[in-house]
Amino acid sequence: MKPVAFKYLKPATVEEATAFLAEYGSEAKILAGGQSMMPMLSMRIARPSVLVDINEIAELTYIRAADDAVAIGSVTRQRRLGDDDLVAEQVPVLASALKCMSHPQIQNRGTVVGSICHGDPAAELPAVAIALGAELTACSQAGTRTIPVAEFYRGYYRNILEPDELVSEVNFPAMLPGCGWSVVEISRRHGDLALAGVASLVAFAGEEIDHVRIACFGLGKAAHRLVDAESLLKGQRTSSELFQEVASLVSSSVKPMDDSHASAEYRRALAAELTQRSLFEAIERAKQGAAS
Amino acid sequence: MNVQSDLDSRQVTVTVNGKQESLEVEGRTTLADMLRQEFHTQGVRVGCEHGVCGSCTILFDGEPMRACLLLAVQADGHEIKTIESMADGNKLHEIQEAFSEKHGLQCGFCTAGIILSVSELLERCPEPTDEQIYEILGGHLCRCTGYQQILQSVRLAADMLLEK
Numbered sequence: 182m183k184p185v186a187f188k189y190l191k192p193a194t195v196e197e198a199t200a201f202l203a204e205y206g207s208e209a210k211i212l213a214g215g216q217s218m219m220p221m222l223s224m225r226i227a228r229p230s231v232l233v234d235i236n237e238i239a240e241l242t243y244i245r246a247a248d249d250a251v252a253i254g255s256v257t258r259q260r261r262l263g264d265d266d267l268v269a270e271q272v273p274v275l276a277s278a279l280k281c282m283s284h285p286q287i288q289n290r291g292t293v294v295g296s297i298c299h300g301d302p303a304a305e306l307p308a309v310a311i312a313l314g315a316e317l318t319a320c321s322q323a324g325t326r327t328i329p330v331a332e333f334y335r336g337y338y339r340n341i342l343e344p345d346e347l348v349s350e351v352n353f354p355a356m357l358p359g360c361g362w363s364v365v366e367i368s369r370r371h372g373d374l375a376l377a378g379v380a381s382l383v384a385f386a387g388e389e390i391d392h393v394r395i396a397c398f399g400l401g402k403a404a405h406r407l408v409d410a411e412s413l414l415k416g417q418r419t420s421s422e423l424f425q426e427v428a429s430l431v432s433s434s435v436k437p438m439d440d441s442h443a444s445a446e447y448r449r450a451l452a453a454e455l456t457q458r459s460l461f462e463a464i465e466r467a468k469q470g471a472a473s
Numbered sequence: 474m475n476v477q478s479d480l481d482s483r484q485v486t487v488t489v490n491g492k493q494e495s496l497e498v499e500g501r502t503t504l505a506d507m508l509r510q511e512f513h514t515q516g517v518r519v520g521c522e523h524g525v526c527g528s529c530t531i532l533f534d535g536e537p538m539r540a541c542l543l544l545a546v547q548a549d550g551h552e553i554k555t556i557e558s559m560a561d562g563n564k565l566h567e568i569q570e571a572f573s574e575k576h577g578l579q580c581g582f583c584t585a586g587i588i589l590s591v592s593e594l595l596e597r598c599p600e601p602t603d604e605q606i607y608e609i610l611g612g613h614l615c616r617c618t619g620y621q622q623i624l625q626s627v628r629l630a631a632d633m634l635l636e637k
Contacts, residue, residue: 182522188481189500189546212544219542220523223503232500236547260536284612286527286590289536290543372611 184222188231195320198235198347203322205231207344212236213255213295216287241349244268251353255294259306260285262293271355272313274362274382278305281364284372294351298342300334300403303374305364307334308404310351312380312396318350319343327352334403357392360384361467363459366399367451369442375399376443377451379431379459383414383467390414395459400435400452407431410456424460428453485549489514490558498545505529507545508555516556516585520614527613530586531555537590537612556585559592567633568592568626577626579617587613591627595634601627 190209192198202209210229212218213236221227235241241256244265251271262268262279269276275293282288282305296306297317310330317328319342330351333340342348356362366378377399384392393414395407410427417423437448486495489512498507508517508531518528522541529540532554559566565573568588578584587610594601594609606627610620 183503183506184501186499186501189483189544191546215542215544216524216539219503219544222501223522223541234544234547284527285609286530286537286539286612287524287542290533290538370611 182223185225185228187222187229189234190231191234191237193237193239195238195240195347195349198233198238199320199322199345201231201233202345202347205233209233209344211347213298214258214291215295216283216291217295217299217301235347246271247352249355251355253293253351253353255292255347255349255351257293259283259288259291259293259296263288272353274309274313274356274364274380275306275353277362278309278364278380281305281366281368281375281378282372287372294348297330297333297351298340298348300338300340301374302337302401302403303376303378303399304404305366305375305378305380305398308378308380308396308398309364310353311404311406312382312394313353313356314394315351315353317348318352319346320349321345321347325349331406334405337402339403356382357384359467359470360392361463361465361470363462363466365455365459365462367455377437377448377455379452379455381456381459381463383460383463385467388418389416390419391416395431395456397431397435397452397456400437400448402436402438407434407456409434414460419464424457427460428456431456483546483549485546487548487550488552490554500544500546502545503541504531504543504545504548504553505540507548508540508553512555514555514557518582518585520582525614526583527586527590528583530589530613532589532593535593537586537593537609554589556588559588566592567637568595568630571630571633572623572626575622575626575629577618577623578615583613583615587615587623591630594627595631599631599635601631 190201209231212232212234241254243254262275315330361383364380366375368375380396382394393411398404410431432449432453435452437445439445482497482499508514520526520528524539524542530537531540590609
């Protein structure tokens with residue numbers, strides 16, 4: 182349980198960090214909060230020869246308003262999602278996600294962007310980011326590009342980042358006025374990674390569902406959107422028949438895996454149940470929002 | 474792979490329990506190992522070594538974190554507190570007194586980390602709800618007590634600190 186030896190680099194700026202990544206390329210790994218990377222190093226699942234520690238890059242710690250969005254720098258700790266006024270006002274679903282996530286002792290160090298980049302299929306933040314339509318900003322010496330989180334993952338713990346790129350920010354679009362939200366999951370103990378979970382956003386125009394985004398986690402190789410389920414709901418009035426139809430569609434369309442925690446079959450059953458619970462909760466919040 | 478031959482130990486300056494020291498550490502050494510081996514603060518228990526059990530929890534710039542999920546080099550310029558900072562000589566801290574009073578421990582392996590997490594909670598939130606206490610205790614595995622005595626200990630500690 183000790184990491185293999187590596188060269189430790191501590192850039193003070195994004196420019197220095199991208200210079201290191203340009204120099205060492207795929208030999209290097211980025212260390213942000215380290216709440217997933219450190220166990221991987223200790224168990225020697227990850228054996229980089231160079232570690233680029235971004236924790237002391239002061240310019241990457243922020244939560245600030247952007248154009249109709251909330252921008253979060255990549256060294257911002259997860260814990261801040263729970264006590265930030267801008268988050269509470271514009272993207273309250275993130276504070277709900279935090280309640281499902283790990284323990285405060287982990288959130289004090291773990292970063293928002295790190296969780297999204299790590300892309301654990303059972304983690305909450307990737308799914309919530311996808312539901313919100315969030316985008317990552319990736320920097321390298323060649324320049325900067327924007328990547329929607331929905332297009333970021335390529336299977337199990339894989340993403341489309343180039344070895345010389347550093348994600349400097351995630352940008353969460355502000356939720357629509359009157360938009361209800363929900364993050365629900367089943368885990369063995371509170372704070373554990375989810376066996377399965379569903380995040381949803383719902384807004385109404387009159388009695389009909391006008392805007393709906395559903396994303397799931399723990400139900401495939403990476404968090405992903407449930408576009409077909411969204412199509413069934415859009416423009417419809419709510420009814421228990423409709424929810425059951427959506428739930429069975431989700432259950433049959435997801436591709437969960439068997440592992441030591443739960444069987445794929447059980448996860449499919451959870452998918453149906455959690456989809457309904459998540460929609461109920463989001464709709465309840467949307468209606469409360471409309472009434473207030 | 475010429476990088477491997479270029480391993481550098483680094484000089485770090487770290488404040489542990491109020492005392493600042495400079496020393497040289499290898500990049501891969503975890504903070505938990507440095508605290509135990511170099512600072513002899515052996516109240517930092519090393520249990521699972523991958524962030525699950527919570528027994529190595531320390532205060533890093535005042536916030537509870539896992540010492541096994543931090544590198545020693547990352548403590549450079551930062552302030553660490555371990556359980557050794559709590560008692561004043563032979564006089565136990567109120568939280569320690571409360572754990573003793575309410576039997577909030579049996580084997581004691583998890584206790585140091587719990588007490589540090591609780592100290593931060595009670596500083597931030599002197600009258601915590603049960604839910605807030607559960608949230609903090611959720612980050613610590615205790616296989617002896619079943620948590621009920623720990624919960625009672627935290628409640629008593631909160632009362633003792635308020636009366637102080």
